Amino acid sequence: MGSCCENNCAIEKLRERQSGTLKVVLWVNALMFFVIAGASLYGKSTALLTDSLDNLGDALTYGLSLHAVSQGSTAKARVALFKGGLILVGACVVVWQIIQKLHVPVLPSYEIMSIFSILGLAANSLCLFLLWKHRNEDINMSSVWECSRNDIASNTSVLIAAGAVWFFASGWADIIVASCLVILLLRSSFNVVSAAIMELKST
Secondary structure (H helix, E strand, C coil): CHHHHHHHHHHHHHHHHHHHHHHHHHHHHHHHHHHHHHHHHHHCCHHHHHHHHHHHHHHHHHHHHHHHCCCCHHHHHHHHHHHHHHHHHHHHHHHHHHHHHHHCCCCCCHHHHHHHHHHHHHHHHHHHHHHHHHCCCCHHHHHHHHHHHHHHHHHHHHHHHHHHHHHHCCCHHHHHHHHHHHHHHHHHHHHHHHHHHHHHHHC
């Protein structure tokens, strides 16, 4: 009886820790979406727009994950499946932006790209640090970790693109980096969806 109570208490404490972390990273990403989205429109950067959509997708993902914390493994797997779909939608939006830029070339502002990619990198590094301890707890937190790790790669890529735009005085670097980020998003979507399907089959 005591062992059962201890197990229930341990599970409840784990859920509380997960919920606390998810609330913090949710608000960080929601704020960064508005900040970086505005900067991407002002600076005319597709790579930076990809970054902002990544933050929006993460904010929605963390909200769903927060709901799934107290749910069973089947519900968590379904939420993870939905997260994979959100990542896929984000990739499609970026592809559309890339096509537009190919038709109407624009030179983005490397100053804006640099400043806000560094700001995003700082915010996402904080999120990654907070999520590190939860990365192997269950499929819900594992998929959240996957999203957060993508953010670091995205921020770093935009920073590199900013340097290339400045050096070559060309918008091609912005398009190339955005294309690479699309591949990263598609890979992440595939990983999350595959893991969710496997979890659903096992349950």
